[in-house]
Amino acid sequence: MKPQDSTPTAAPPRQARTAATRLVLATAVVAGAVLPLTLGAATQAAGDSNGGDVIANLFEWNWTSVAAECTDVLGPKGYGAVQVAPPEDSIRLAGSTHPWWEVYQPVGYDLNSRMGSEAQFGSMVSACHDAGVKVYVDAVINHTSGNDQASTDSYGGDTFDVSAKTYDQVPYDASDFHAYPDDCPNSDMAINDWNNQSQVQECDLSNLADLKTESDDVRTKIAGYLNKLIGDGVDGFRVDAAKHINQSDMADIISRLDDTKWGERPYVLQEIALGGSGNLAPAAFEGNGSVIGFDYANAMKSQFQGNIANLKTFGESWGLEPSDKDGAMVTNHDTERNGATLNYKNGSQYTLATEFMLAWGYGIQPTVYSGFAFGNSDDSPPAGTDGTVSDTDCSSSAWVCTDRVQGIANMVGWHNAAQGEAVANWWDNGDNAIAFSRGDKAWIALNNSGSSVTQTFTTGLPAGTYCDVVHGDPDSSGDCSGATVTVDASGTASVTVPAGDSVALHQ
Known part of the structure; x- marks a missing residue:
């Protein structure tokens, strides 16, 4: 239906992350095997629901x-x-x-x-x-x-x-x-x-x-x-x-x-x-x-x-x-x-x-x-x-x-x-940066502030190297088109999240 008329304030037509805002990673020591970087989308036979929601x-x-x-x-x-x-x-x-x-x-x-x-x-x-x-x-x-x-x-x-x-x-x-x-x-x-x-x-x-x-x-x-x-x-x-x-x-x-x-x-x-x-x-x-x-x-x-x-x-x-x-x-x-x-x-x-x-x-x-x-x-x-x-x-x-x-x-x-996994490993800086995992399947950090945030995060993930899917595309061969993050044996990773940006990893 037609809403009440309004004239929004002019602003840039869309937001785009540039190379200058890509994350800078301080990699942690790897303990354990490197995990494959797999696609998150389910596969399906033609004509069948992929099960996503x-x-x-x-x-x-x-x-x-x-x-x-x-x-x-x-x-x-x-x-x-x-x-x-x-x-x-x-x-x-x-x-x-x-x-x-x-x-x-x-x-x-x-x-x-x-x-x-x-x-x-x-x-x-x-x-x-x-x-x-x-x-x-x-x-x-x-x-x-x-x-x-x-x-x-x-x-x-x-x-x-x-x-x-x-x-x-x-x-x-x-x-x-x-x-x-x-x-x-x-x-x-x-x-x-x-x-x-x-x-x-x-x-x-x-x-x-x-x-x-x-x-x-x-x-x-x-x-x-x-x-x-x-x-x-x-x-x-x-x-x-x-x-x-x-x-x-x-x-x-x-x-x-x-x-x-x-x-x-x-x-x-x-x-x-x-x-x-x-x-x-x-x-x-x-x-x-x-x-x-x-x-x-x-x-x-x-x-x-x-x-x-x-x-x-x-x-x-x-x-x-x-x-x-x-x-x-x-x-x-x-x-x-x-x-x-x-x-x-x-x-x-x-x-x-x-x-x-x-x-x-x-x-x-x-x-x-x-x-x-x-x-x-x-x-x-x-x-x-x-x-x-x-x-x-x-x-x-x-x-x-x-x-x-x-x-x-x-x-x-x-x-x-992350389906079916509870929120865990919450972190925040009391302001506009947060991070959390969904069980041991996925982890994300979001920085809604005007300056970068560097932190050693508890990710809940198994040790290995992960594709940051916010800035890179994983493929089935284990490669990532963008930055990767290394999670150590204790499940921690040192990450810099730029202003107005995020980092996301998942198994």
């Missing part, structure tokens, strides 16, 4: 680009899933300006959209599955297009009439939408009391035509759309504006969904904005799936712009949703624009927060966000004059390919290697 959110990348990223980056690096943009047909505004939020105003459930054709969508799902990567779709099922839109054009050519609330492709008519006074008590259909469940779930969010999800007919059509996607190989859904759908309505829709092609129940990640109590609190939606970690992302911003030594106790005691329900993230498309969370313009803070998220282990299916550069909150992704999204070019400053940043991409393998 990290999501790459490729926000508004077209289907051809998502397919290539699954094949070339996400699969090899061990990402478990990719989250993709809403694939249904949506409104297209007149003229050559096409804000990103057009795709959050659906007008039909066929799969021809800004991101490509239905055939391209199917090819993308197949390519991602061949790479071992699951596909999660952003499902816009709370509403259709905005009531204030004059356009009658869409990307897929579907016929609709906003004023009459008719959407022929589904089909929907006026009886399928909430209305005043039967449902919403406000004549303008606006939500005036955000603590009133009826208004939040039966009035129009941001003037978007609100579907009557308590209707069996509407539920059948929504479930039919989601099952079509499952039939095409989709493995789960990020449910847009889920807070504005009654929990029992959503539970009924979920109950109608088929198992995925890999024989699992579809993953459900719900957008539940913070605020509200009782049936409007995030906890009230846990029965239908996990919830997007706005609480997690807010904490990342406050600590990485404060004192990261506090993160020693980070978890449910901070008031977060339970770990198995909290969809961990550092940012998403709404919060990066309204300033609520860190984003790519925060440079090393954003990178380090993402690496911490992958290392710490709290939250379910952590999401690494990759989008596009913007100056104003409504800016379109790179696109043609007709609004069709261009192929992603990660060498261009127009795209922000966070999933490819070496330290972040390789931390996915670190995350996979």
Whole structure:
């Protein structure tokens, strides 16, 4: 959905670590055999899930680009899933300006959209599955297009009439939408009391035509759309504006969904904005799936712009949703624009927060966000004059390919290697440098300060030589393209971590 307008402060388009910031190592005495430097990504037969759980959110990348990223980056690096943009047909505004939020105003459930054709969508799902990567779709099922839109054009050519609330492709008519006074008590259909469940779930969010999800007919059509996607190989859904759908309505829709092609129940990640109590609190939606970690992302911003030594106790005691329900993230498309969370313009803070998220282990299916550069909150992704999204070019400053940043991409393998291991060997300097291990499988140090930190760390790792995966790529032959760290027989290593940087090792 379209957030409140905001104009972020100008900043460099992306953060990049240069050769000057690479770590300087003071190697310790080696006791024991040198350990092989192995890839963190799981291997898999074509068409089988690689078993990873990290999501790459490729926000508004077209289907051809998502397919290539699954094949070339996400699969090899061990990402478990990719989250993709809403694939249904949506409104297209007149003229050559096409804000990103057009795709959050659906007008039909066929799969021809800004991101490509239905055939391209199917090819993308197949390519991602061949790479071992699951596909999660952003499902816009709370509403259709905005009531204030004059356009009658869409990307897929579907016929609709906003004023009459008719959407022929589904089909929907006026009886399928909430209305005043039967449902919403406000004549303008606006939500005036955000603590009133009826208004939040039966009035129009941001003037978007609100579907009557308590209707069996509407539920059948929504479930039919989601099952079509499952039939095409989709493995789960990020449910847009889920807070504005009654929990029992959503539970009924979920109950109608088929198992995925890999024989699992579809993953459900719900957008539940913070605020509200009782049936409007995030906890009230846990029965239908996990919830997007706005609480997690807010904490990342406050600590990485404060004192990261506090993160020693980070978890449910901070008031977060339970770990198995909290969809961990550092940012998403709404919060990066309204300033609520860190984003790519925060440079090393954003990178380090993402690496911490992958290392710490709290939250379910952590999401690494990759989008596009913007100056104003409504800016379109790179696109043609007709609004069709261009192929992603990660060498261009127009795209922000966070999933490819070496330290972040390789931390996915670190995350996979550390699964099931508890945090241990915590160290901090009382300020903005921390280090910890995950059992004896992986170790990381993060320096969020303005000067380098040199320390002899207890890593918990067996003796040997390890590739620093933040600055080098390991390969199956035991070589490392960057710096290595030597861990001695007592499990310690002397390391210098440059300002705004990190060092990460894993078995």
